[in-house]
Amino acid sequence: MNEHGSTNLMQRPRHLLTTIAVLVACVPVLAEEPFTLNGDAQAGKPLYQTHCADCHGERAQGDGSWAGAYQPPPSDLTREGLGAERLFIATRDGGMAVGMRATMPAFRHTLDEQSIHDVVAYIKSLDQ
Numbered sequence: 001m002n003e004h005g006s007t008n009l010m011q012r013p014r015h016l017l018t019t020i021a022v023l024v025a026c027v028p029v030l031a032e033e034p035f036t037l038n039g040d041a042q043a044g045k046p047l048y049q050t051h052c053a054d055c056h057g058e059r060a061q062g063d064g065s066w067a068g069a070y071q072p073p074p075s076d077l078t079r080e081g082l083g084a085e086r087l088f089i090a091t092r093d094g095g096m097a098v099g100m101r102a103t104m105p106a107f108r109h110t111l112d113e114q115s116i117h118d119v120v121a122y123i124k125s126l127d128q
C-alpha cells in the first residue's frame with residue numbers, strides 16, 4: 001500500500017470519532033427548546049408580499065385577492081391570541097401541523113428557518 005493509502009486508513013477511526021462528536025453536539029439542538037422569535041421585519045416584508053399576501057392580504061387580515069377561493073378563508077394573522085410560535089409552525093409545516101387545513105401550505109421547502117422568522121416578525125410588526 002502506498003503512503004497515501006495508509007494515511008487514509010489511519011484517518012478513518014478519527015473520522016468516525018468526529019462523526020460521533022458532531023452527532024452528540026446536535027442532541028441539545030434537537031431537544032425541545034422554548035420558542036424565541038428571532039426575525040427581521042424589514043427582511044420579512046418582501047417575503048410576506050411574495051408568498052403570503054395573495055391569500056392573507058397586504059395587512060395580513062385574511063383578505064388577499066385569492067381569499068375568496070378558500071373555505072374556511074385564510075386566517076386573519078393579526079387576530080388576538082395568535083402567537084409567534086404558532087405563526088412559525090403553521091408557516092413552516094403547514095396548516096395541518098396546527099390542526100387546520102392543508103389549504104395553508106407548508107413553506108419549509110420554499111423558505112429557510114431564518115426567512116420564516118423574518119416573515120413572522122413582519123406579521124407581528126403589522127399588529128402595531
Ligand code: HEC
Binds near residue numbers: 074091107
Ligand atoms: C394559497 C393560499 C395561502 C397562502 C399562499 C398562504 N396561506 Fe396561510 N392559510 C391559508 C388558509 C386557507 C388558512 C386557514 C386554513 C384553515 O382554516 O383550516 C391559512 C392559515 C394560516 C395560519 C394559521 C393561523 C391560525 O389561525 O392559527 C398561519 C399562521 C398562516 N396561514 C400563515 C401564512 C404565511 C406566513 C404565509 C406566507 C409565508 C401563508 N400563510 C401563505 C392560505 C394560505
